[in-house]
Amino acid sequence: MILVVAEQKNGKLNRATLETLVAVKQLSGEMPVKVLVLGASVGDVLSEFTVSQVQEVLIVEDKLLDPYTSEAFVAVLQKVIETEKPSIVAFSHTYQTRDFAPMLAARIQSPLITDITALKGTGTSATYMRPMFQGKLVAEVSPQGEKPYLVSFQIGAFRVNDTENDSTPVSSRKINVEIDAASIRMKPEQPFQEAKQAVDLTQAERIVAVGRGIKSEENLSIVENLAKAVGAQVAASRPICDSGWLPMERQIGSSGQTVAPKLYIALGISGAIQHLVGMKGSRTIVAINKDADAPIFEVADYGMVGDLFDIVPALVTELEKD
Numbered sequence: 001m002i003l004v005v006a007e008q009k010n011g012k013l014n015r016a017t018l019e020t021l022v023a024v025k026q027l028s029g030e031m032p033v034k035v036l037v038l039g040a041s042v043g044d045v046l047s048e049f050t051v052s053q054v055q056e057v058l059i060v061e062d063k064l065l066d067p068y069t070s071e072a073f074v075a076v077l078q079k080v081i082e083t084e085k086p087s088i089v090a091f092s093h094t095y096q097t098r099d100f101a102p103m104l105a106a107r108i109q110s111p112l113i114t115d116i117t118a119l120k121g122t123g124t125s126a127t128y129m130r131p132m133f134q135g136k137l138v139a140e141v142s143p144q145g146e147k148p149y150l151v152s153f154q155i156g157a158f159r160v161n162d163t164e165n166d167s168t169p170v171s172s173r174k175i176n177v178e179i180d181a182a183s184i185r186m187k188p189e190q191p192f193q194e195a196k197q198a199v200d201l202t203q204a205e206r207i208v209a210v211g212r213g214i215k216s217e218e219n220l221s222i223v224e225n226l227a228k229a230v231g232a233q234v235a236a237s238r239p240i241c242d243s244g245w246l247p248m249e250r251q252i253g254s255s256g257q258t259v260a261p262k263l264y265i266a267l268g269i270s271g272a273i274q275h276l277v278g279m280k281g282s283r284t285i286v287a288i289n290k291d292a293d294a295p296i297f298e299v300a301d302y303g304m305v306g307d308l309f310d311i312v313p314a315l316v317t318e319l320e321k322d
């Protein structure tokens with residue numbers, strides 16, 4: 001059995017969990033798939049899963065699971081793994097997973113393969129592709145040793161098919177796990193927010209990203225106008241954030257966020273590998289660049305070769321005509 005650990009906040013499922021289910025469907029072959037949802041109260045999350053994706057949803061509710069601590073999560077996961085005996089445990093490679101998965105792997109003495117972008121084969125003999133050295137190389141890794149194998153999938157690497165229309169409810173089962181309150185030594189404070197309007201770009205459906213082609217901070221209003229017209233979040237390549245023109249949380253790439261929106265518009269971005277690894281999973285990529293040989297066009301679905309200072313205002317005028 002493959003156990004997918006879902007991620008939710010206040011009863012709202014993180015979209016990355018649905019991508020992990022797509023990866024797991026490919027991985028599972030004939031193996032059954034179950035989902036584990038954990039939290040103080042998991043709310044309506046159950047309704048997000050369909051019988052074509054999963055056989056059963058397991059629920060662990062305990063007030064000690066909110067606010068999140070790695071200690072409580074690892075305690076619950078260890079217990080559930082002992083009783084349910086999955087051969088593979090799958091996660092989305094979110095910040096939360098990065099926090100607790102290594103501790104879990106060490107605790108249960110299992111191999112952990114992180115940030116997977118593709119896989120070959122099925123079941124426990126599958127091998128996994130993951131980037132190395134800031135995306136310069138792709139390693140093919142096969143787990144060995146004690147099962148379960150722990151695997152985490154990169155956000156944006158596996159696309160969710162929105163057209164799947166299966167409303168048959170999935171059966172669910174509550175599992176009681178005793179968490180020893182004394183074993184939780186962490187006292188989490190409010191999550192750190194650098195900016196008041198901090199955004200979670202990983203959840204954005206549309207992103208307009210800007211690169212060095214914008215030339216100066218004053219010109220950013222052109223980008224903001226386009227973002228407003230298409231209802232998108234603004235993001236950037238690294239030089240823009242390094243210059244302080246936009247906050248670091250808006251940086252896309254190997255040292256920034258990995259995103260997979262439905263629409264990614266890249267303005268004046270060359271498409272260096274460190275940028276591409278953060279956005280190439282986007283469903284539709286539109287690139288505007290005056291250099292026809294810019295590498296961004298290799299991943300773009302639609303490309304416009306030209307000056308963004310001409311194209312973007314014209315686009316905004318058209319979009320606002322409605």
Ligand SMILES: Cc1cc2nc3c(=O)[nH]c(=O)nc-3n(C[C@H](O)[C@H](O)[C@H](O)COP(=O)(O)OP(=O)(O)OC[C@H]3O[C@@H](n4cnc5c(N)ncnc54)[C@H](O)[C@@H]3O)c2cc1C
Nearest residue numbers: 211212213237238253254255256268269270275289290308
């Ligand atoms: C360890 C490491 C980590 C890194 N991490 C990241 C990361 O997380 N994210 C990231 O983005 N980068 C990262 N980088 C930097 C990366 O290598 C590139 O330098 C960076 O992505 C380039 O940004 P850019 O495309 O905005 O600028 P440039 O490469 O300078 O490209 C600017 C583009 O704008 C075009 N242009 C210029 N004027 C116009 C115009 N008027 N109209 C239209 N197009 C125009 C040009 O043709 C060009 O293609 C990292 C580098 C290293 C070494």
